[in-house]
Amino acid sequence: MTHLTRRSAVTKALRLAALGVAASMALTGVARAEDLLAKVKAKGELTVGTELQFAPFDFVEDGKQSGMNKEIFAEIGKELGVKITFLDLPWPSVLPGLEAGKFDMVAGPATITKARMERYRFSSPIADATVAILKKKGDASITKPADIAGKKVGTAKATAQLAQLQEFAKTLPTPPTIQEYVDFSQSYADLGAGRVVAVANSLPNIAFLAKQKPDVFEVVEPPFGKPVYFGYIGTKAADAKSLMDAVDAVLIKMKHDGRLASLQKKWFGTEMATPDQVTEASF
Incomplete structure (x- = not known):
């Protein structure tokens, strides 16, 4: 009887320990989900990879960066309370750089495709990419x-x-x-x-x-491609979710208050209707 009692006590202790580990892991997951946004805000800087050869989104004019990305990210920086630092790379190096952790997200923007959606987290679309x-x-x-x-x-x-x-x-x-x-x-x-x-x-x-x-x-005219959209890119890592959620919130707010339409008119000559989110790419 004593042997059974001891075994029951050990079993109970193991169960409690397992619950404690699970709770600790859950809390760690929550903490990790806040990590990247917290790091960006603590540093006061959002680092963005891009290619300055993709007008009108990013290009060099009179020796300085110009384009729609610069203006959109200026709004994102104001909303998040951080400065924006762009890193210029050849496009084939940009997404590998994101995966290697060289910057927090990618401006580009990039066409939202099925293959890319499997690998990356896309922001709310900012323009037609047909x-x-x-x-x-x-x-x-x-x-x-x-x-x-x-x-x-x-x-x-x-x-x-x-x-x-x-x-x-x-x-x-x-x-x-x-x-x-x-x-x-x-x-x-x-x-x-x-x-x-x-x-x-x-x-x-x-x-x-x-x-x-x-x-x-x-x-x-007309365009020959399937209807697709441009979006900014982050990783699917748990610690990047909070940052991408915050960026989405700013972009959707810009759509609803007219700031994004104003920038589209400035850089494209016309407004472009885009969904708040792309749940399934056409290509």
Whole structure:
């Protein structure tokens, strides 16, 4: 009887210990969920990875960063009470840099795709990202997207725009030759020089460029890509959730109070309706 009593006491103690460990783990999980936002606020700085070759979102003008991202993140910084520090990298290095913890989140922005949603946490969308064709002004050989069949077309490496161009190419009678560039600025330079006949990029980007250089470039209507959106990127780690939730809250507030629409008009020339969240990507 004493043996049974002792065994029962040990069993009870083990159960209590297990409950204590579980409670401790739960509390640790809560603490971790607050870690990144707490660290950002304690430091007073949100570090953002981006590529300064993606106008009108991020580009260099008169030796300084300019673009829509700078203005949106200025609003995010005000709301969170922190300063914003951007780190400029070639786009193929940006997402690996996020995963390596070199910065808190990514500006980009990046097209919200199914594959990326499996790996990353996206912010509330900030713009339409549907892919279209840019050509040289007055090029009568390209009047619709399908006219790129059999021609040399440029786009950027490791992008959703490249993936959509590759999918579209499969539907054409003669696939185009796709030239991949480290960044879109190089592709635009080659288009201007006649080394490619077109560039595939998201409509806001090429519309901005055509507006800046109307005597050089022209947008081919309509866009050929599936309807997709641009968003900012964070990791899916538990300690990043609080930060991304806070960023979403600011972006959604900007949508509802008109600040985002005002910036869209400034940089794209038009407003773009976007959902508060993308739960399932179209591509």
